Amino acid sequence: MVSSAVRSLTPWLPPETAGLSGATASTLGNPVLNHTVCRMVPLAMERPGLERVPAVAIALGQLVKQSLALRSPTGGWPADLPQTPENLAPYLSEETGELLEILAAVEPGLECDRTLVPVPTLVPHLLWMLASSGYEIMRLIEGVQAHIHSPEAQGAAYVIRLVPVLVITVDGASYALDLVTQTDPVPTLYLPESSEIRLLENDLDSQPRPWGDLLTKIAQQVSDHQPGLAALLGDGGQVDILQPWQPWQPATLHLHLHLAEMAVQGQAQPALAASAVPEALYLPxxxxxxxxxxxxxxxxxxxxxxxxxxxxxxxxxxxxxxxxxxDERWVQTLLTTSAQRLIAQHLPQLWSGLAGDLTAEQRSHRETVCNRITYRAADLVQGANGLFKHTxxxxxxxxxxxxxxxxxxxxxxxxxxxxxxxxxxxxxxxxxxxxxxxxxxxxxxxxxxxxxxxxxxxxxxxxxxxxxxxxxxxxxxxxxxxxxxxxxxxxxxxxxxxxxxxxxxxxxxxxxxxxxxxxxxxxxxxxxxxxxxxxxxxxxxx
Structure with missing residues (x-):
């Protein structure tokens, strides 16, 4: 998807890059990574995926429909019983069981083989996966205005951005890359996780919160919507890499998230080029x-x-x-498909654990995992407005x-x-x-x-x-x-x-x-x- 860092970030790009309307994906700031190829399982779910199988799609729709009905104000849920995955599970057991049963019957062959991915191609793909995980995540990657409360900032208003850093470790050496600027990270700009921030732009959730807490929520949101990134955000993803003059070697990919201060609000910024989004059809x-x-x-x-x-x-x-x-019908379509899409991202994980004869304990574990995913999906589209909500x-x-x-x-x-x-x-x-x-x-x-x-x-x-x-x-x-x-x-x-x-x-x-x-x-x-x-x-x- 991606090629450089946003032109609105021009003041924070290296001088040789800032003059361009976008740094190309083939010219990363790190020359080693620019010529590195990974052999890996695709991180994003391949499409058409399991949710495109007709029987799976029907079962998934029924599960989401029943879950949303139970959690609606008119669903008749007892007022003294908390709506938790455990309490909701008995009322969704039929729909959950049917989905898992249909998944177990899907023919093998949907698993993805490892493919070759150049790092300059991987970088924009990772950015899209992050940005597609949530509206707030995309806005934070682009940069937003926020109040920062810390001993150093004293409650001043800054432009801040989420800094996703890809770290590749191979044979004892580590290479780090800021996915947005596509250059070496600048840790001196990172805010401490104890800093309290309050987002100021548009209808972003303006509740003051420690940056460390927000970081945890962002990581959970990304893992929910793009399960392929969960390993990179945790212990690391295992791949093989090939570099010039080297044999194939095992390597580990990590994805670290930081918050960086970009500028004090009101600092002059260069005007965007008039041709950034041209009005004309084409040049005469x-x-x-x-x-x-x-x-x-x-x-x-x-x-x-x-x-x-x-x-x-x-x-x-x-x-x-x-x-x-x-139009409530259109509203419900938006909310329902948003919930279905989150669950669909986890179908390969659920499907892979259903092969063969499972013990009762293994089946119970699969149902528990499915119930938790369903709960998180429904939570995003129901209730009061808040962080990562579609409401x-x-x-x-x-x-x-x-x-x-x-x-x-x-x-x-x-x-x-x-x-x-x-x-x-x-x-x-x-x-x-x-x-x-x-x-x-x-x-x-x-x-x-x-x-x-x-x-x-x-x-x-x-x-x-x-x-x-x-x-x-x-x-x-x-x-x-x-x-x-x-x-x-x-x-x-x-x-x-x-x-x-x-x-x-x-x-x-x-x-x-x-x-x-x-x-x-x-x-x-x-x-x-x-x-x-x-x-x-x-x-x-x-």
Whole structure:
């Protein structure tokens, strides 16, 4: 997915990297890692996975449906009985048993063989896995404003970011890499885990908490949503690596999480390049240049660079109004599929332990594991708003807080979608013109419509647009130069790939293309609360 660190992080990148719109994935700051290849089992669950097996999908849906029904306010749960995995288990035993029974009947052959993965390819993949684990995690990786309470900070407001560090240990030597800047880590910027922080941006959970506690919750959230990273966050993952002039050697991968201070709030930052997310369809023929693009790949830096430039733009116009989703059917689809997806990530683990004849104790253990996973999945989509919750759809939400959340739902659907949101180096041949080179962007557009007027919000930057940007024609040829799915495609074929990812992994977001009814609470209008519709569309621009 990724290629460099976000352009919004430019002040903290090395001078030789900061001038680029993104450091390429093939030019890591560590020359040793840049030429290292790993032989390993894929970290992310292969798709189509177990949850795509029809019988498994039905059983999974029934388990989530019953779990959410039991935990709902109208579910009839005794008020004096805590809702714990152990207490809920007897009421879910039928659905849990059916899912495990169906999994046990799935034919072998779904296990993944070890594959060769160059470290420059592994780095963006790890970043996507982390960012897709939670909205707050993605925002922390990109960098957010926060109050820091520590003996050194004295409650000042800073820009902080989550620093994921990949450590590869081989033959007694260790190599460390900051996954975001793709350079050597800078431990002097790390905050002590005893520091208390309070997040300040958007509707992020602003409860003050020790950084160490938040770090523990982040690690648990990542392990829940991407079980393949659990070993890396713990004792380490075992792989084989190959380096120039060396034989294959056993190695250990670790993933360490830190919080780093980036700048004091208000510190001047360089303006983003005007071409970061261009409005034009393509360069006019006289301006065409044959110079190769300098950024053939993409990292979370490129993705975060599409954020709004300054806080002054954040609540302009309709962005400062409140929105309520009124279609409960759509709301439940969003919540249910979010819960199902978390459980689906653990299906390979559950399936692998069901082979052969199990003892009663082993079966009981599998049921206990499944109950705990189901409990955590339901907890994310029910109850009060809070850290890592999807429950913002139950209450009025500021439009300025909604667009970055929708942007995350798009990005976490697949690594490919996140790459395209941040921009990929490509050549495009529109009919009637010559080849054009630049960054190809997936542009998601949220349209809010009331009987009186409508607004278009560019989810790439959170800006109001006077009209939709001019999109690349569907019959234009596209050559993506640095992506796992690279090759000659038409824009229409690329759009089909995106539609497939969204429909398969985030069906509620894909359904927004047809629109969903809303109430728009306009604070600057006499009408006050107005009936309206939210529609989500996407197109490609260069």
């Amino acid at each position: 023929p006289p301006s065409w240049s044959s110079t190769p693009a300098t950024t053939p790949s993409f990292t979370l830096d490129d993705f975060a660079s599409t954020l709004v430039d300054g806080p002054g733009d954040a609540t302009t116009g309709v962005l400062g109004d409140w929105l309520t989703f009124t 913002f759809v139950h209450e009025p939400v500021l439009v300025a807080d909604l667009w970055p959340r929708l942007r995350w739902y798009l990005a976490q659907s697949s690594e490919r979608v996140m790459q395209l949101l941040g921009g990929v180096s490509a050549q495009v041949l529109p009919p009637g013109l010559s080849w054009q080179q630049g960054s190809l962007y997936l542009r998601p557009l949220m349209q809010l419509t009331t009987p009186q007027r409508s607004w278009i919000v560019d989810l790439s930057r959170g800006r109001l647009l006077p009209t939709s940007p001019q999109a690349l024609p569907g019959d234009a040829a596209v050559d993506v130069t640095d992506a796992p799915w690279r090759g000659q495609l038409s824009v229409a074929e690329l759009a089909t790939l995106v539609d497939h990812d969204l429909t398969t992994f985030t069906p509620a977001i894909a359904a927004l293309r047809q629109g969903t009814p809303i109430h728009l609470h306009r604070l600057d209008a006499e009408a006050g609360c107005q009936l309206g519709q939210l529609t989500l569309n996407w197109c490609f621009t260069l």
